[in-house]
Amino acid sequence: MVLIAIAAIRLRDLFAVVILFGVYSLMTAVLFMDLDAVDVAFTEAAVGAGVTTVLMLSTLHLTGRWERRPRHSPMLSLLVVTVTGAALIYGTLDAPRLGDPEAPVHQHVAPRYLEQGPTEVGMPNLVTAVLASYRGYDTFGETVVIFTAGVAVLLLLGIREGPQTKAGRSAIGDQIVLRVVVKALLPLILLYGLYVQFHGDFGAGGGFQAGVIFATGFVLYDLVFGEGDARLVVPPRWLHRLAALGVLLYGGVGLWSLFDGKAFLDYSALAHDPVHGQHLGVLLVELGVGITVFSIVLAIFFALSGRGRRA
């Protein structure tokens, strides 16, 4: 991984840099898997290796592939980086060892989540339980951040209708093998997205991953069958509304519990049985997250890909 990072510094072909970064992300996902973070590995694989690469490639298409040779000498920056790195490594000398169960991180609230989580929230996947229930406020904040970022991109670029968005024209030409493969894979990808969305309580997965996987399916369709066809399936003007709907759904669950006399996002207001309420609440909240992430990722892709090269 360090090697890939160094290669990325040296190369001036930005196309190669972006592809290397995709490989790097995939390796990071494998590393996360090894460190027991299955949900995170899942997200990294879908986001880093999938969405980020496509978005960066779309930008490169607009701005050009080659980097210029830097004019000033790299020695000063090299010095700054070495000094900072040495200071950071010196700082780690007192840090807890990898895998130490006595490390301070494992002492505060984590034991409570691990011991009480299964009975209080009633779902096996503790990451989902912490994400949507214990830390529901944070996740609401994150969803709003994603929504805001999407709005910012749309304000900066807007989704344009151009000659390349006509139905039946694809960015990579008419590739029969790709068409057949994508046609076979697409239903599976979308089905898997739905599975990840609604099975997040039990196995790895949840709204964030599902939203990204679902959007990746559409991006793939777009790349192979042409922008126009993808836009017929999901009209861009729906995407703003969908994104807002996701945030509203999340916030609405919070307000519902508020009107019921409970705290904001207290899911026990949703059903008579608190554990049942938790289930319903987490399901709705994850659905809100999924809808927002899906529509924002797709809207960003449409905004970047629909922009023609400047004449």
Next chain:
Amino acid sequence: MSNLPGLYNYWIAVCLMMAGFYIVISHGNLVKKLVGLALFQTSVFIFYISLGKVADGDAPIVTPGVTLYSNPLPHVLILTAIVVGVATTAVGLALVVRIYEAYGSVEEDEIQVLDGADDDANEGTTSLEETPEADRQ
């Protein structure tokens, strides 16, 4: 000192972070800078996730027969951070596209030169506008 090798996870994170940092400060191409920033970001993710690891622990999904789990809290933080990261990167890319449309370049030094030329041009026009005023006086 005997268990110093147990720190290698931090060192990998530091190396990757410094690689990203180096790209950000030494390269002029804005797309490359964003790649560097993303590299920096993943190094922080690796740092967090390695903090959450418990030796011999299992993934934090409750399974009968497993008693030791890794810490789920860092996983939650990083999971959302990754998706937020791609959203913010997209904002950066959108800005780069707009900069390219305005300046015709994504190289930092060229943009600065163009900016300097713009400023000079503006000073020129203002001084031209001011001269008739001076004449009248």
